[in-house]
Amino acid sequence: VIRIRGINQVSPKVKKILRLLRLRQVNNAVFVRLNGATQKMLRLVEPYVTYGYPNLKTIKELVYKRGYGRVRKQRVALTDNAIIEQHLGKYDVICMEDLVHELFTVGPNFRNVNRFLWSFKLNSPLGGLNKKTNHFAEKGDAGNREEHINALVHRMI
Numbered sequence: 001v002i003r004i005r006g007i008n009q010v011s012p013k014v015k016k017i018l019r020l021l022r023l024r025q026v027n028n029a030v031f032v033r034l035n036g037a038t039q040k041m042l043r044l045v046e047p048y049v050t051y052g053y054p055n056l057k058t059i060k061e062l063v064y065k066r067g068y069g070r071v072r073k074q075r076v077a078l079t080d081n082a083i084i085e086q087h088l089g090k091y092d093v094i095c096m097e098d099l100v101h102e103l104f105t106v107g108p109n110f111r112n113v114n115r116f117l118w119s120f121k122l123n124s125p126l127g128g129l130n131k132k133t134n135h136f137a138e139k140g141d142a143g144n145r146e147e148h149i150n151a152l153v154h155r156m157i
Helices: 012-020 036-044 056-066 081-091 096-105 110-116 149-156
Strands: 049-052 068-071 074-077 143-146
Touching (some): 012 036, 068 081
């Protein structure tokens, strides 16, 4: 899920959902497990975010290039596997590849791995957005773009 719009004239409920999704800034991205609850949340914040199903290459690039962990409530670059092993070793996640695998397969420790990761701070997309006020189906940017999320993320990394 990537946030594409600001906070002006947003209802309190939408603000709360964006906070729960850890999307506090424009161009921030997070991984979300898709279930009934998150689908309802995404439907309410759809005009402010775009989302889809990332492939393995996209997840790998995000984690390797923009990956930061949460160590003692601070943002720490994932430069060394020791950081990951120290904080996620108890979940059998000891290196970057395990982290990527857990995110891609949405495994049993997805929640713990996702909470350890800081939200990804991306650049604005190369070439710009089409029209962030319209839905993706209406040649805009907001809402579900399924597999087309990969192209957008590659432009933003």
